[in-house]
Amino acid sequence: xxxxxxxxxxxxxxxxxxxxxxxxxxxxxxxxxxxxxxxxxxxxxxxxxxxxxxxxxxxxxxxxxxxxxxxxxxxxxxxxxxxxxxxxxxxxxxxxxxxxxxxxxxxxxxxxxxxxxxxxxxxxxxxxxxxxxxxxxxxxxxxxxxxxxxxxxxxxxxxxxxxxxxxxxxxxxxxxxxxxxxxxxxxxxxxxxxxxxxxxxxxxxxxxxxxxxxxxxxxxxxxxxxxxxxxxxxxxxxxxxxxxxxxxxxxxxxxxxxxxxxxxxxxxxxxxxxxxxxxxxxxxxxxxxxxxxxxxxxxxxxxxxxxxxxxxxxxxxxxxxxxxxxxxxxxxxxxxxxxxxxxxxxxxxxxxxxxxxxxxxxxxxxxxxxxxxxxxxxxxxxxxxxxxxxxxxxxxxxxxxxxxxxxxxxxxxxxxxxxxxxxxxxxxxxxxxxxxx
Numbered sequence: 001x002x003x004x005x006x007x008x009x010x011x012x013x014x015x016x017x018x019x020x021x022x023x024x025x026x027x028x029x030x031x032x033x034x035x036x037x038x039x040x041x042x043x044x045x046x047x048x049x050x051x052x053x054x055x056x057x058x059x060x061x062x063x064x065x066x067x068x069x070x071x072x073x074x075x076x077x078x079x080x081x082x083x084x085x086x087x088x089x090x091x092x093x094x095x096x097x098x099x100x101x102x103x104x105x106x107x108x109x110x111x112x113x114x115x116x117x118x119x120x121x122x123x124x125x126x127x128x129x130x131x132x133x134x135x136x137x138x139x140x141x142x143x144x145x146x147x148x149x150x151x152x153x154x155x156x157x158x159x160x161x162x163x164x165x166x167x168x169x170x171x172x173x174x175x176x177x178x179x180x181x182x183x184x185x186x187x188x189x190x191x192x193x194x195x196x197x198x199x200x201x202x203x204x205x206x207x208x209x210x211x212x213x214x215x216x217x218x219x220x221x222x223x224x225x226x227x228x229x230x231x232x233x234x235x236x237x238x239x240x241x242x243x244x245x246x247x248x249x250x251x252x253x254x255x256x257x258x259x260x261x262x263x264x265x266x267x268x269x270x271x272x273x274x275x276x277x278x279x280x281x282x283x284x285x286x287x288x289x290x291x292x293x294x295x296x297x298x299x300x301x302x303x304x305x306x307x308x309x310x311x312x313x314x315x316x317x318x319x320x321x322x323x324x325x326x327x328x329x330x331x332x333x334x335x336x337x338x339x340x341x342x343x344x345x346x347x348x349x350x351x352x353x354x355x356x357x358x359x360x361x362x363x364x365x366x367x368x369x370x371x372x373x374x375x376x377x378x379x380x381x382x383x384x385x386x387x388x389x390x391x392x393x394x395x396x397x398x399x400x401x402x403x404x405x406x407x408x409x410x411x412x413x414x415x416x417x418x419x420x421x422x423x424x425x426x427x428x429x430x431x432x433x434x435x436x437x
Contacts, residue, residue, distance in 0.1 A: 074101025105249025178327025
């Protein structure tokens, strides 16, 4: 009989203490609770509710037989279509040689930090995986303050204040908008000022524009227009195309950073090798001009704008501050005005807040601590996608083709969003009333 192994568990110091990604963990937690028969409102996990556009699905079906390993940097025809897409959408001139495709932009972010020696600068709050990736690799993370009064946006002054402390230090600044987790975005004058500072300090600006096509009015502007020589654009199919499980992302590099693209390609060749061939062939269609895709995208923006506005209005009426959502499908509610009432029930930080809301109401939110905020801050991320996107698209087209999406549409298409928000409202009202008593 074999003896139980006594090999000691020795983890790399950079990995010790790290948890599973918060967004994936909350999804698994919700699924577990649902399997136990509990009603759960999925306001924690951020996944597009809309189906993949039919032309893209048909393209995948047509290319299902593709079985060969493709180029490490990605299928040439796909990279050509992505370059053309940036020209049409943003007026940015790239070639296929400026683009690298991977199994998700998350992988490219990791490789970028691995090959480039420099600090990672992250505005807080930020997406949950930026900082853990840096810690795994052993990079120093510099958090840049943002403020509720400015809708948690990175300000040029805060960025310059950080850079002035060591002007020549190599840095990658991650710049994500429309923002996950706040839903806010930037005006042109703000982008120009940030671009000027990035140029002054020779910063590599990683512009994470994965939610760009989900700007609620279709007016997303890439900062690469104002700092083309130093901006890497990160994007993919997961959000605007609803294809998160396809795992296709891309980085678009300026010619001046071709050496960095080549370095990523070398490491990729020794790790994931290449991205799924059928997915790459199918994705060519996604980045080409297509009336069906454009129409679905337009309707998706309408719906997200209506749902986001509804939830924002309800939270505001409760006395919960949150930025007005401008893109994507997130809100960042601040429960600070209920601090005194919540403290009476042992709620002193965002983790306790979200745990209590989930246990008492069934509504799953993500604590802001996972997004780089101070532990004691009573903020959270709310994802407003707990509805059937396919049904919403059909109804928006058939019944609301020539009129705005009103409260009746929200009630009809998004009953779980309505009920989840109502439960939060009842929970807060009860806490406030009990405190008064």
